[in-house]
Amino acid sequence: MTDFFASYLGYEAGWFVATLIGILLIALPLMLAVAMIIYADRKIWAAMALRRGPNVVGPFGLLQSFADGLKVFLQETIIPTAANRGLFLMAPIITFTVALISWAVIPFGPDMVLANINVGLLYILAVSSLGVYGVIIAGWSSNSKYPFYSALRAAAQMVSYEVSIGFVLISVVLWAGTFNLQGIIDAQRGLYGFINGFGFNPLLFPMWVVFLISSMAETARTPFDLTEAESELVAGYQTEYSSMAFALFWLGEYANVLLMCALNAVLFWGGWLPPIDWAPLYAVPGILWLFAKIFFFFFVFSWVKATVPRYRYDQLMRLGWKIFLPLSLFWIFIVSGFLMLTRYGGHA
Template sequence: MTEFFQSIGMSYEWAWFTASLAGILLIALPLMLAVAMIIYADRKIWAAMALRRGPNVVGPFGLLQSFADGLKVFLQETIIPSASNRGLFLIAPIITFTVALLAWAVVPFGADVVLSDINVGLLYILAISSLGVYGVVISGWASNSKYPFYSAMRAAAQMISYEVSIGFVLISVVLWAGTFNMSGIVEAQKGHVFGINAFGLNPLLFPIAVIFLISALAETARAPFDLTEAESELVAGYQTEYSSMSFALFWLGEYANVLLMATLNAILFWGGYLPPVDWAPLYAVPGIIWLFAKILLFFFIFSWVKATVPRYRYDQLMRLGWKVFLPISLFWVFLVSGYLMLTRYG
């Protein structure tokens, strides 16, 4: 894209800046639209599983319901508690929303279709996703209210517990792919198991694919791990004191993170932008179509779990993270590395 802008008379510096800005907008704007639509899809899936109709009034089939909700919160008054830390209270939702967008910079939507194809893309995503909890913790503390503060403490403990397991899972994937580059990880899955483009069907990697999916639910505080927003205990958790656009930014950031985790599941274990089978005619379909189809499948699984699985108790959440997932994921690092040493480098 930089070359295109140079061809119309721009200097290299301005061409690079314009190309980068265009790339950011090409990701951010469709992502915002996608967030609005998956909120609608989320509510429709829950309604169908509870034998209800869901949104069906605003726009055809209720498609404009998310936009109506966004307009409603935009027109509300922003209320800041008098005893809160005003600066931190206002910046917390901005952190959550911004961090949710930053990770998409290294997501490959197709072969060579990525904003920043850096060699350590997976480490970048792990670092960025870890920063998301700061918005929650800051909002809980700055609200100067006991329920948001309890929620912030839960969020910090939950993030630490499941980030450790996710880290070991990613080590196994990196060992097998031989690279931290996101596009390289996708390409390493081409024809991996009986001509199927997926690490997830590898008997050694399937268990950690399941662990990653469950840990992604906990990382995004989705049911059954939504202890940070437990209405029966904490009113609404860290969002209790928020209103208007501040609340909407948390809302958008949460769903952007859900989309990111669905994307990571597709990229790391199920072929990303590659077709399901390594068969030449399937490559005629653009890679971005295959990636979106896989993202939608994983998002359906996220919604399905939220609609059907009851919330964990907090001690169950901690036990699963530290006593089940951590030992298994650590053992799997030794198992995968040992197998690779014997077969690939032996």
């Protein structure tokens, strides 16, 4: 795309236009997908509780998310008198922006990625860790004790599980030999000669289980939604927010959930590759395989939310620090030792 526009506008202007179009091609469908995935979430919960879910606004209730969006857009934005006005308004913007910019390095197909950088996985880790700032700023700037308690909980929770996720990703990087997400997907091709995906590898499957559970905790999904436990925190760090400021937190949360579903697919289940390394399956566009895997993992997230009761906070922290952290750290030694013996013949 850059070459096409560069032939008419020159390299700098052509690169700018091509990059801007690429950003819009990711951001606009993503925001539409967030709206529809909220509808899907509610439908899945309803089905599991033997209810009907959204079914009035639009055919099959498909326009319910847009009606909810219109409702919050028309509401008045109320800023508490004692709040820090600038930080109060900045917090939801940070949360939503960070949720979007992570998608810049996600490969949707063989050559369908906005920024195919060699340190794509490090970029994801760096950007996702910034999400805690939006939560902390929201809780502190509200000048209200319950949002502040929730923000402290959120900070501790997100940092705790980011550590485990980091060690899990080291195992993936060791096996793939690269931080580039396209390279990681290519390394998953033809496992045992016919399967695509690290998830089918007995040494990496336990790390996928840890990553899946940690990604639920990282995005504060049930059973780890202690950041908005209504029984003791009213509604969490966003208690004082209304109108579009609240909607940005809402959209950012679901964009992060979709990102974690995409990372599950990209890092462990072949990304845009078909599940089986069989030539006819490659006739299906890779982006459709990726979307199917993302939706499957989102269904798992919703399934867990509808069926698993919330953890206590001490259970949450014990799982992260006393189980996942030692396990993921020990597994690095297992994976690296196995690779040294098999791939490198025991020579450093």
